[in-house]
């Protein structure tokens with residue numbers, strides 16, 4: 001059976017949807033269709049991918065308007081009797097076709113203070129941590145940096161606050177550091193001042209699109225917001241926290 | 247003259263997988279300026295896909311483990327054609343390298359007493375793989391990436407190197423293009439480290455990404471460096487086989503480590519039928535003992551599903567050929583059965599193998615907690631690569647170093663699972679250290695402008711041609727041919743046909759044409775990758791013909807046995823006057839104390 005794919009073609013200046021028809025077979029995902037189209041009729045069609053198994057976060061796109069990984073979206077889960085639109089992420093400047101310029105994300109991350117462990121617990125320079133103490137951090141560390149959460153967040157997508165707002169991906173990253181049992185750094189001031197966590201109004205759209213099922217809002221953003229409130233408005237809480245040393 | 251932007255670094259690392267990142271971090275820590283180039287975005291390299299874990303004899307789970315056991319396991323797994331010194335350094339240094347990751351923020355799964363947890367894997371005598379569920383590669387690459395970005399390393403993302411530039415014999419820089427606009431860049435460097443990963447894309451069924459086109463192997467070869475062991479390809483026994491679009495995607499060995507068993511269409515657990523003599527003493531005598539082993543019983547031996555990969559892959563191949571395969575040409579891998587043994591089996595499986603659960607649910611509509619998976623061999627890893635000095639990772643050319651999958655020596659004829667991630671950090675560190683030292687002792691060389699002009703012109707040729715093949719089509723044809731003729735079971739006649747086929751494909755590759763403009767053009771990128779794929783395919787085929795025996799990753803139907811005289815050397819290929827020349831490099835003599843270790847371990 002053949003299906004039609006309307007794919008955004010064009011460079012950084014602008015583009016248009018171009019229709020391609022290709023054969024659909026059992027088990028195919030959207031990325032397979034794109035590859036097939038490259039091999040059949042459009043070898044210069046630009047798209048990113050690496051693992052084809054939802055592990056690298058390269059193939060993010062908007063499929064029928066929804067932010068998704070192309071390699072994990074099976075064609076039998078969408079209506080292929082209608083043309084399937086495939087467009088690049090909208091929150092980032094387009095480079096060509098489906099590839100966007102996501103370099104901003106890498107710049108933001110660099111500005112977040114790095115991991116700073118406490119002194120080792122044992123003579124041999126190692127630490128002791130219980131599994132239950134690292135479960136939460138491991139959830140955050142599942143992030144594959146697909147930036148779909150960034151793409152869907154209205155603060156970036158509609159309001160273009162890239163200069164003041166770090167976005168859900170970087171709150172997850174900061175939360176992983178802040179809740180790391182060994183970490184001794186403090187990143188709360190800049191969360192508020194430089195990384196604009198206050199702009200987030202907890203719509204939970206980011207959590208809904210995360211292919212790794214990280215509960216971004218409830219587990220990362222809300223606890224971070226609480227810490228910001230503690231540090232800035234509650235000197236007592238701050239003092240207690242100092243003693244607890246995280 | 248074409249326009250170039252020129253960059254200058256003391257040390258230039260090509261590749262941002264585990265090996266390249268670790269090398270860059272080390273070089274930068276030594277105080278030299280470091281550039282890091284990768285074809286994809288940072289954090290997307292192949293390493294991110296690694297699942298099961300990294301092998302290091304820390305003895306956290308079983309205190310009988312130590313470097314000597316790891317060393318002898320690695321040598322046995324490699325069928326004794328490994329570089330003994332690399333195997334020794336690897337076994338000794340891996341624990342320190344893993345602990346260092348923890349100091350940089352990695353969060354491994356924990357033992358009850360709060361240490362790094364270790365799991366069983368094929369060919370490792372004790373539970374040895376530090377891991378994070380089944381996403382260990384992600385943890386490794388992210389830890390190195392997040393540490394590395396604060397080290398002052400200049401990262402050049404989506405830049406592809408197309409040749410090494412030389413001053414006489416010495417490598418003094420590289421020529422590359424950037425993906426976005428196809429512009430050429432020149433990188434001057436006092437020392438260059440190749441960390442470009444594997445060659446899986448030479449085969450049709452593979453667990454590798456588009457990046458695995460053997461670039462580093464081919465770049466080094468064309469610059470005049472030696473490659474060794476190219477005949478040894480690892481076919482991982484368990485890749486997905488259905489649906490067709492996911493064929494080849496890896497199913498981690500961790501499934502078998504957690505108790506998964508292999509069965510044929512008759513429901514028979516066939517792995518008990520064929521246990522190689524080298525492993526007889528270490529293998530469970532019945533299913534019950536095998537199960538106890540996977541659950542941490544120290545008195546039990548491992549189940550035969552956890553024999554080395556080359557062996558398990560061949561057993562699966564045999565079952566399928568004998569007509570006892572699953573409907574789509576694989577066999578069954580069953581983890582659901584453990585519900586007979588564990589009360590909360592479904593939850594346990596999801597916790598231990600989350601991404602496998604996810605992968606099958608989403609891509610194959612199959613619940614691994616209730617239903618067996620269909621699996622079959624997939625091209626996974628190349629043991630062969632750039633010949634390096636064990637201690638310094640220096641190649642046979644001055645100024646050129648190599649580490650990770652594109653280097654060779656540690657694995658011999660077959661790599662043990664988990665030994666790659668640890669290889670990356672052990673030898674990545676060493677490559678970075680010695681490349682920095684070389685850069686401190688030598689100035690910049692001189693670039694050859696004629697070479698640069700020649701190479702850029704050649705790179706642009708596909709745009710000037712019309713009516714040639716689509717590069718994707720040539721790539722598919724190459725993959726089909728290598729799969730059919732130089733795959734898991736090899737014979738001389740078919741490999742000779744492959745050599746002839748390669749000549750034809752080379753011709754087509756040289757005439758293929760690309761459409762569209764030069765901006766982010768995958769057709770053009772594929773056309774350039776093709777040259778590398780053809781070079782490594784030829785090296786694999788010629789080396790495989792030369793090795794007239796079966797050992798590890800190489801199985802010859804016409805020479806099914808292991809031959810003692812082939813245990814004395816590695817096969818090497820080198821470019822001489824534009825031709826591929828084959829020679830034998832004698833294996834260095836192993837010192838008496840290491841021989842004693844091997845004997846002691848039995």
Ligand SMILES: Cc1cc2nc3c(=O)[nH]c(=O)nc-3n(C[C@H](O)[C@H](O)[C@H](O)COP(=O)(O)OP(=O)(O)OC[C@H]3O[C@@H](n4cnc5c(N)ncnc54)[C@H](O)[C@@H]3O)c2cc1C
Pocket residue numbers: 260261262263264265266283284285286291292293294295296297298299300301382383405406407408441442443444453454457461462496626627649650651652663664665666667668670
């Ligand atoms: C699915 C899967 C699971 C695995 N699981 C395990 C496991 O559990 N344990 C284990 O030990 N091993 C495992 N392996 C093997 C292991 O992951 C790889 O061998 C290892 O990651 C290779 O790392 P590397 O640093 O050498 O190269 P890679 O991670 O492959 O990185 C190569 C880098 O080189 C760059 N590059 C390549 N060519 C060029 C060029 N021409 N110009 C510029 N840059 C270039 C690429 O962009 C990339 O950044 C697994 C492999 C796969 C595929």
Ligand code: SF4
Pocket residue numbers: 152153154155167168199200201202203204205206207217221
């Ligand atoms: S919850 Fe906050 S971060 Fe997430 S999408 Fe909504 S506004 Fe953005």
Ligand code: SF4
Pocket residue numbers: 057142143144145146147148149150168169172209210211212213214216
């Ligand atoms: S948090 Fe989820 S959606 Fe956001 S980048 Fe990470 S994996 Fe993607």
Ligand code: FES
Pocket residue numbers: 048049050051052053054055056057058059060069070071072
């Ligand atoms: S290709 Fe890696 S997530 Fe889709």
